Amino acid sequence: xxxxxxxxxxxxxxxxxxxxxxxxxxxxxxxxxxxxxxxxxxxxxxxxxxxxxxxxxxxxxxxxxxxxxxxxxxxxxxxxxxxxxxxxxxxxxxxxxxxxxxxxxxxxxxxxxxxxxxxxxxxxxxxxxxxxxxxxxxxxxxxx
Numbered sequence: 001x002x003x004x005x006x007x008x009x010x011x012x013x014x015x016x017x018x019x020x021x022x023x024x025x026x027x028x029x030x031x032x033x034x035x036x037x038x039x040x041x042x043x044x045x046x047x048x049x050x051x052x053x054x055x056x057x058x059x060x061x062x063x064x065x066x067x068x069x070x071x072x073x074x075x076x077x078x079x080x081x082x083x084x085x086x087x088x089x090x091x092x093x094x095x096x097x098x099x100x101x102x103x104x105x106x107x108x109x110x111x112x113x114x115x116x117x118x119x120x121x122x123x124x125x126x127x128x129x130x131x132x133x134x135x136x137x138x139x140x141x142x143x144x
Contacts, residue, residue: 026084035067037093044078063097
């Protein structure tokens with residue numbers, strides 16, 4: 001069910017209700033989320049098709065919460081619908097439990113996502129190394 005009240009502001013600002021009314025809900029679209037992973041037991045995220053860890057921690061759990069939040073904002077199927085509740089999610093854990101990442105993790109995960117033919121890559125990140133040449137060059141190759 002679509003959100004109402006204050007939760008509906010983003011949905012309405014982006015015109016999601018109009019798309020939903022026409023049946024456009026993301027079916028068949030594969031979205032990669034590059035973030036802190038996904039918390040276990042998320043019944044509102046029923047379309048997760050892959051979870052991978054690129055940090056070397058050997059775990060998939062989101063101990064920070066940001067990756068789970070982003071996945072919900074994009075694809076939740078429960079109380080507060082995500083913007084595209086029918087997408088297929090590919091969760092790439094590229095930030096560890098201290099919310100730290102390395103360029104090599106991001107570049108390797110990006111290559112994997114492209115080979116997996118995902119349609120959209122959500123990069124919700126920032127930090128002091130936003131001009132990292134290796135990373136921006138790799139993204140530039142695939143965007144332009």
